[in-house]
Amino acid sequence: MAITDIGAYAHLTDADIEALGRELDVIRRDIEESRGERDARYIRSVIRAQRALEIAGRATLFAGRYRPAWVAGVGLLSLAKIIENMELGHNVSHGQWDWMNDPEIHSTSWEWDMTGPSEQWKRAHNYSHHTYTNIVGMDDDVGFGILRMTRDEAWRPINLLQPIANVILAATFEWGIALHDLSIQKEAAGGPHQGMLTRPDREFYAKAGKQMAKDFVIYPALTGPGFKRTLTANLTANLIRNVWAYLVIFCGHFPDGAEKFTVAEFENETRAQWYLRQMLGSANIDAGPVMAFMTGNLSYQIEHHMFPDLPSNRYAEIAERVRVLCAKYDLPYTTGPLSRQYLLAFRTIHKLALPDRFLRRTADDAPETSSERKFTALGGTVARLRVDPVTGQRRGLRSALRDAKVALRRDR
Amino acid sequence: MSMDFKKWLEYPAAEKSAGQPRFNAVRGVLARVTTPLLPDDYLHLANPLWSARELRGQIVEVRKETADSATLVIKPGWGFDFKYLPGQFIGIGIRIEGRWHWRSYSLTSSPSWNEKLISITVKAMPEGFLSTHIVGGVPAGTIVRLATPQGNFALPEPPPRKILFLTAGSGITPVIAMLRTMDHRNELPDVIHVHSAPTANDVMFADELADLHARHQDFRSHVQLTRTGGKFDLSSLEALFPDWRERQTWACGPVTMLDDIEHLWKREGIHDRLHLERFEIARVADTGQGGTVTFSKSDRSVAVDGATTLLQAGEDQGVAMPFGCRMGICQTCVVALTEGYIRDLRSGKEHGPGDRIQTCISAAAGDCTLEA
Numbered sequence: 168m169a170i171t172d173i174g175a176y177a178h179l180t181d182a183d184i185e186a187l188g189r190e191l192d193v194i195r196r197d198i199e200e201s202r203g204e205r206d207a208r209y210i211r212s213v214i215r216a217q218r219a220l221e222i223a224g225r226a227t228l229f230a231g232r233y234r235p236a237w238v239a240g241v242g243l244l245s246l247a248k249i250i251e252n253m254e255l256g257h258n259v260s261h262g263q264w265d266w267m268n269d270p271e272i273h274s275t276s277w278e279w280d281m282t283g284p285s286e287q288w289k290r291a292h293n294y295s296h297h298t299y300t301n302i303v304g305m306d307d308d309v310g311f312g313i314l315r316m317t318r319d320e321a322w323r324p325i326n327l328l329q330p331i332a333n334v335i336l337a338a339t340f341e342w343g344i345a346l347h348d349l350s351i352q353k354e355a356a357g358g359p360h361q362g363m364l365t366r367p368d369r370e371f372y373a374k375a376g377k378q379m380a381k382d383f384v385i386y387p388a389l390t391g392p393g394f395k396r397t398l399t400a401n402l403t404a405n406l407i408r409n410v411w412a413y414l415v416i417f418c419g420h421f422p423d424g425a426e427k428f429t430v431a432e433f434e435n436e437t438r439a440q441w442y443l444r445q446m447l448g449s450a451n452i453d454a455g456p457v458m459a460f461m462t463g464n465l466s467y468q469i470e471h472h473m474f475p476d477l478p479s480n481r482y483a484e485i486a487e488r489v490r491v492l493c494a495k496y497d498l499p500y501t502t503g504p505l506s507r508q509y510l511l512a513f514r515t516i517h518k519l520a521l522p523d524r525f526l527r528r529t530a531d532d533a534p535e536t537s538s539e540r541k542f543t544a545l546g547g548t549v550a551r552l553r554v555d556p557v558t559g560q561r562r563g564l565r566s567a568l569r570d571a572k573v574a575l576r577r578d579r
Numbered sequence: 580m581s582m583d584f585k586k587w588l589e590y591p592a593a594e595k596s597a598g599q600p601r602f603n604a605v606r607g608v609l610a611r612v613t614t615p616l617l618p619d620d621y622l623h624l625a626n627p628l629w630s631a632r633e634l635r636g637q638i639v640e641v642r643k644e645t646a647d648s649a650t651l652v653i654k655p656g657w658g659f660d661f662k663y664l665p666g667q668f669i670g671i672g673i674r675i676e677g678r679w680h681w682r683s684y685s686l687t688s689s690p691s692w693n694e695k696l697i698s699i700t701v702k703a704m705p706e707g708f709l710s711t712h713i714v715g716g717v718p719a720g721t722i723v724r725l726a727t728p729q730g731n732f733a734l735p736e737p738p739p740r741k742i743l744f745l746t747a748g749s750g751i752t753p754v755i756a757m758l759r760t761m762d763h764r765n766e767l768p769d770v771i772h773v774h775s776a777p778t779a780n781d782v783m784f785a786d787e788l789a790d791l792h793a794r795h796q797d798f799r800s801h802v803q804l805t806r807t808g809g810k811f812d813l814s815s816l817e818a819l820f821p822d823w824r825e826r827q828t829w830a831c832g833p834v835t836m837l838d839d840i841e842h843l844w845k846r847e848g849i850h851d852r853l854h855l856e857r858f859e860i861a862r863v864a865d866t867g868q869g870g871t872v873t874f875s876k877s878d879r880s881v882a883v884d885g886a887t888t889l890l891q892a893g894e895d896q897g898v899a900m901p902f903g904c905r906m907g908i909c910q911t912c913v914v915a916l917t918e919g920y921i922r923d924l925r926s927g928k929e930h931g932p933g934d935r936i937q938t939c940i941s942a943a944a945g946d947c948t949l950e951a
Contacts (some may be wrong), residue, residue: 175923199926207677218621262910268672268679268934270633270724273622274910293909377591385612438906475908539769560701 188439253463283345497563670726681933919947
């Protein structure tokens with residue numbers, strides 16, 4: 168069940184892991200020291216462009232009775248909402264731009280265009296998810312408490328509804344996130360909250376109310392006779408943003424190869440092992456510059472998880488260096504096109520709706536989760552990173568995973 | 580319009596405003612449309628001064644005062660309150676290489692000016708990163724950030740009948756604001772001003788002081804050129820101005836000068852007539868020395884070493900510090916540093932007043948104050 172001994176799984180000694188950690192620290196330092204005017208200009212132009220897109224979209228919808236204008240308005244508004252959500256809201260709240268010391272572009276003051284308050288999201292996401300990434304039982308983002316995304320979790324009858332729950336979650340993603348964050352916030356606040364309107368509750372209703380009023384009452388009303396058309400346009404834009412955000416998030420942690428970990432792994436974890444867990448627990452999406460931008464650079468999920476507070480516009484260059492390190496330590500670098508990454512996650516959602524007795528593989532050796540025990544059953548593969556005396560190639564986890572795949576095919 | 584209704588209109592804008600912007604009701608109404616942003620967040624893209632979310636200003640003129648000092652004339656944006664007191668200082672943020680750097684400077688403008696402008700005068704300090712940058716050439720047109728003017732080193736209204744100003748170097752800046760204000764109102768009382776500078780070329784506002792001296796018979800300007808005449812000797816006050824003990828005194832200049840003055844006024848038992856402005860905050864030069872951390876919101880303070888994190892220090896004192904991962908990744912623990920310096924334990928970098936810092940990976944570098 169999930170990874171407990173990350174060194175054994177990664178085929179690395181403690182010294183290897185510490186060395187890797189030091190190399191990653193160098194990357195962090197290099198980026199930190201080279202942040203400057205170019206980066207600041209980047210985020211300011213993104214903000215400007217996003218606000219211009221939003222104004223253009225809202226304005227176009229005033230002519231919503233003409234079909235092409237309605238479509239264009241929805242398109243512009245969806246684009247604006249996606250950028251606001253991912254490249255701005257998510258990344259600014261991570262503190263990626265705090266170094267500029269600009270009170271208006273700062274993790275402590277940014278409020279995003281989503282149902283839930285940024286403050287509650289930051290707690291759940293930046294703290295719980297990014298600290299306890301993929302630790303089964305600690306990171307509530309593993310399935311968001313709704314979906315069984317790893318067979319490390321026991322099956323419950325409700326999981327049979329997963330295929331439907333998945334569609335609902337995708338369509339109402341901002342609500343899913345908001346309610347998820349609210350419950351975490353309330354838990355952290357402690358005290359009895361059954362049937363009581365707690366402070367987090369009040370903050371939640373205030374924010375959600377303002378958001379709903381804007382998109383579903385005020386803007387439609389401003390367009391007068393076009394009320395219904397503007398309402399459907401705004402609903403559509405929110406839906407598109409929700410589905411897109413859902414897709415990107417699910418491709419970041421749920422394709423095969425994004426590993427899960429046990430609580431035991433987390434206890435006594437060093438800084439370098441933390442890096443390694445982030446690396447093994449995340450998955451990238453193959454993306455060019457435009458696509459990367461539309462995902463808020465979360466197509467570089469691996470880099471984001473190792474350096475959540477470095478500016479997103481630098482992830483592409485960080486990725487090049489991380490790939491070099493992966494080759495050096497023969498570690499897997501999980502990536503693939505959006506369609507493939509999502510299909511893998513989609514398969515897991517549907518497969519794990521079923522009870523374990525219908526599943527062939529164990530939690531030590533399954534597509535969505537595995538552990539260091541996967542390799543003990545497998546004779547004849549490498550145990551620790553070493554240089555092959557014949558080929559001169561480095562052989563470690565990546566080679567062992569390749570061997571395991573071959574062995575699996577042979578067994579079949 | 581009933582008060583409650585007005586408040587209801589204003590509230591979305593009122594909670595996110597610096598200073599006292601006018602038209603808050605309009606901003607409030609529009610904010611319901613632009614939520615979670617303010618109308619300002621769109622408008623400032625058209626004109627940088629059209630925002631009251633934060634105080635902003637635009638430099639409209641840069642005037643050289645001496646070889647190493649310059650005056651910045653600034654046009655403040657929405658929300659700036661011109662009812663500051665002469666002698667008060669203002670926080671100013673300037674963007675260099677993508678980063679906003681904050682410092683405080685005395686306002687040299689008089690609040691009674693009717694043009695909607697303010698000014699500060701900055702002297703380039705050796706190793707003073709920001710002051711050197713400002714004097715070295717910030718072009719007119721630059722957008723700056725501003726903090727509300729503050730400080731107790733201010734001229735009361737009405738001014739006392741007899742005044743003594745003791746200044747040196749850039750210490751003249753708050754005092755020139757007081758002099759200008761009294762001159763504007765044409766109510767300059769019996770004022771003695773002793774100012775020290777190395778040479779005649781180093782005297783800021785020299786012409787203006789001479790002019791005031793010529794126009795007001797009750798104003799006496801005594802300029803001490805220290806390179807030729809040596810330091811101003813406080814014991815000569817007796818001979819030069821026999822009634823010095825009776826005067827309300829404002830002094831501003833280097834630390835040693837202020838210490839000498841404070842000492843003398845205490846000895847004479849006239850300490851209640853002395854007002855001091857210290858520009859320099861004692862700052863620990865080397866690593867790892869710590870200092871006294873003050874948590875301003877919870878009104879607590881504690882002496883800590885240079886290895887204890889500020890988060891730890893706060894929690895030990897029972898301060899409800901925001902906290903998260905405790906390893907510097909999640910930004911949950913960020914609070915504003917309002918005074919003094921802290922050190923980032925990971926990078927060794929220092930942060931100063933106006934910065935927002937992660938308390939879980941920062942330690943005190945001298946005395947400092949956190950907004951927590």
